[in-house]
Amino acid sequence: MxxxxxxxxxxxxxxxxxxxxxxxxxxxxxxxxxxxxxxxxxxxxxxxxxxxxxxxxxxxxxxxxxxxxxxxxxxxxxxxxxxxxxxxxxxxxxxxxxxxxxxxxxxxxxxxxxxxxxxxxxxxxxxxxxxxxxxxxxxxxxxxxxxxxxxxxxxxxxxxxxxxxxxxxxxxxxxxxxxxxxxxxAFQLPFLGTFEATLKQVNAKRRRKKFKHQTRILNDKGGYDHIIAAPDQRDALLDLFFQQKAVRFEAAGLPDVFQDAPTQTALHRLLALRNGEGSYAALEMHALRLKGEHEGHIPAIAALSRKGDHVICQFASIDEALVPEASPGELLFCLMIERFHRQGVALFDFGIGDQGYKRSWCPTETxxxxxxxxxxxxxxxxxxxxxxxxxxxxxxxxxxxxxxxxxxxxxxxxxxxxxxxxxxxx
CATH class of the missing domain: 3.40.630 (Aminopeptidase)
Incomplete structure (x- = not known):
């Protein structure tokens, strides 16, 4: 990757x-x-x-x-x-x-x-x-x-x-x-000494094959960027998450746990909380942004927290109307995981809740x-x-x-x- x-x-x-x-x-x-x-x-x-x-x-x-x-x-x-x-x-x-x-x-x-x-x-x-x-x-x-x-x-x-x-x-x-x-x-991916060794815990060959397939699809449509929101982008990206997630909850017939104003206000406040060394970030917004055919559109968003060597994915969303054949949510996780491995993180935590995509990434269950x-x-x-x-x-x-x-x-x-x-x- x-x-x-x-x-x-x-x-x-x-x-x-x-x-x-x-x-x-x-x-x-x-x-x-x-x-x-x-x-x-x-x-x-x-x-x-x-x-x-x-x-x-x-x-x-x-x-x-x-x-x-x-x-x-x-x-x-x-x-x-x-x-x-x-x-x-x-x-x-x-x-x-x-x-x-x-x-x-x-x-x-x-x-x-x-x-x-x-x-x-x-x-x-x-x-x-x-x-x-x-x-x-x-x-x-x-x-x-x-x-x-x-x-x-x-x-x-x-x-x-x-x-x-x-x-x-x-x-x-x-x-x-x-x-x-x-x-x-809760489900976690421990980071080992090399990125290859880390991927071997979750079938490295299959992961790399799927990554190439996903990037080929998106490159054929004009490409993509992995963005980490700058200070002037964080609030807008979080609001887009609320919109995407509301659609997902409604489609699944589930209660929207992010819909109330105080919860949204608290999460917006967290965006500014971080230290200068990069070892603490209360909430950091990541996204996949498309180029070319879907210029500027965001098919996948994730909010991560970091404290020391532990990174937690607090929540994530996808827009199912945009390039679903490329599995943009999974591609975003690939990019985030590789980035944090380079930074010396020891544990990437997918958080609580039992879903198939978490089990596909995580050899550790807490x-x-x-x-x-x-x-x-x-x-x-x-x-x-x-x-x-x-x-x-x-x-x-x-x-x-x-x-x-x-x-x-x-x-x-x-x-x-x-x-x-x-x-x-x-």
């Missing part, structure tokens, strides 16, 4: 700084509810700002999810304005972990969830290196009880969705919280869990119901026809409150 050259800066993964515990006296205790038991202090903050300095330190950990980074959370929190319940756990005045949660009321029950969780592909929380070295068994029952005590009065139930209990060789400190397997899996900690009396009942709902979704998804029927029924009834992973994410 020969992808279009893009100027990039090589990422030195080995040299990335790792988070360490910081003194806990930088936060304003006026905005926090605190519980201290057995040397561990648990504080609940209703705003992000008092924790910014230590939060940004903890997020430098390469295995901490981009979805818990300060800027990502701020974009969602400042748009949706849900009440916040940000948990900081400290030992001897040193921050051990931060769990950035928001309170969402559903059917009369207050849920404490990761900020923006309905559009997150993976959640890990934030932990100091010091805590990770000493927390082999994860949060102990007494520490979980302390978190529950600190949250009392603010929420009925803590639900941490899409948490891998083991992520890239590290066991999650959250794995000790009672869990139920999430109905969706099981995620929903962690459920009841807080109030009604929360204990809700926790039981939550586990049942998740298990029911898992059972339904094992029967594609039944799942498709229920999705179409939800769409006809105007159900737009589904999470992104519950709808088509191609």
């Amino acid at each position: 020969q992808a279009q050259k893009v100027q990039t800066q090589k990422l030195d993964v080995a040299g990335m700084p790792i988070a360490a515990g910081l003194p806990g006296d930088t936060a304003s205790t006026a905005a926090a509810k605190s519980v201290v038991r057995g040397g561990m202090s648990v504080e609940i903050f209703d705003s992000m700002a008092p924790l910014e300095t230590e939060w940004r330190t903890l997020e430098r950990d390469d295995l901490a999810s981009l979805h818990q980074s300060y800027d990502w959370c701020a974009a969602w929190a400042e748009t949706f304005r849900h009440p916040l319940a940000i948990i900081r756990g400290s030992f001897n005045g040193r921050t051990a972990f931060i769990l950035p949660l928001e309170i969402i009321r559903m059917q009369g029950i207050r849920h404490a969830e990761f900020i923006g969780a309905r559009h997150s592909n993976i959640n890990t929380g934030l932990f100091s290196t010091e805590y990770l070295k000493t927390a082999d068994s994860g949060l102990s029952p007494s520490q979980q009880a302390e978190i529950a005590r600190a949250l009392r009065g603010k929420t009925d139930l803590m639900v941490l969705r899409n948490v891998p209990l083991d992520w890239r060789g590290r066991k999650s400190p959250l794995a000790s919280i009672p869990a139920v397997e999430n109905q969706n899996r 099981t995620q869990h929903d962690l459920i900690l009841p807080i109030s009396r009604i929360g204990h009942v809700a926790a039981f119901a939550q586990r049942g709902v998740t298990r029911a979704k898992t059972a339904i998804k094992a029967h594609p026809r039944l799942y498709g029927f229920l999705q179409r029924l939800r769409a006809r009834q105007g159900g737009s409150d589904a999470s992104a992973e519950e709808a088509e994410k191609d």
Whole structure:
């Protein structure tokens, strides 16, 4: 494959700084509810700002999810304005972990969830290196009880969705919280030393043959460009994605999880969040742009996030009216994957949701869990119901026809409150 050259800066993964515990006296205790038991202090903050300095330190950990980074959370929190319940756990005045949660009321029950969780592909929380070295068994029952005590009065139930209990060789400190397997899996393509070795994981010969076929079709029509949107192009390309995806959802009879204005506003805010080194981009818009016969038209779009050596495809769309015989969506993935391999990325993540094109690219499949900690009396009942709902979704998804029927029924009834992973994410 020969992808279009893009100027990039090589990422030195080995040299990335790792988070360490910081003194806990930088936060304003006026905005926090605190519980201290057995040397561990648990504080609940209703705003992000008092924790910014230590939060940004903890997020430098390469295995901490981009979805818990300060800027990502701020974009969602400042748009949706849900009440916040940000948990900081400290030992001897040193921050051990931060769990950035928001309170969402559903059917009369207050849920404490990761900020923006309905559009997150993976959640890990934030932990100091010091805590990770000493927390082999994860949060102990007494520490979980302390978190529950600190949250009392603010929420009925803590639900941490899409948490891998083991992520890239590290066991999650959250794995000790009672869990139920999430109905969706995530799919990844690990990058090996050479691009050829990487492709061999997914049938290199077939991939190269198909790439040549696709490029020949498009070159016969005038050619194409792989574009990475410049600052003055990002918003327009994201709006085009919303249009393309709405058509796809309607054709499939599925609820449009991107249609509400706050979600679109939050995603637009993410476009500007990136660092100068290229190792962090909250949302980067890629597209295939045609030349010649279809000059300027966009048949495929993808939005990627990058944190350190991990790239996630957050969402993608295609225009089925344009060159479908060339499979433009798959061609765009080929170009993006080759580009990021040159940049030293270690893992290309297709995100959650089981679709055929993901399985064709991904030799690695990650099981995620929903962690459920009841807080109030009604929360204990809700926790039981939550586990049942998740298990029911898992059972339904094992029967594609039944799942498709229920999705179409939800769409006809105007159900737009589904999470992104519950709808088509191609």
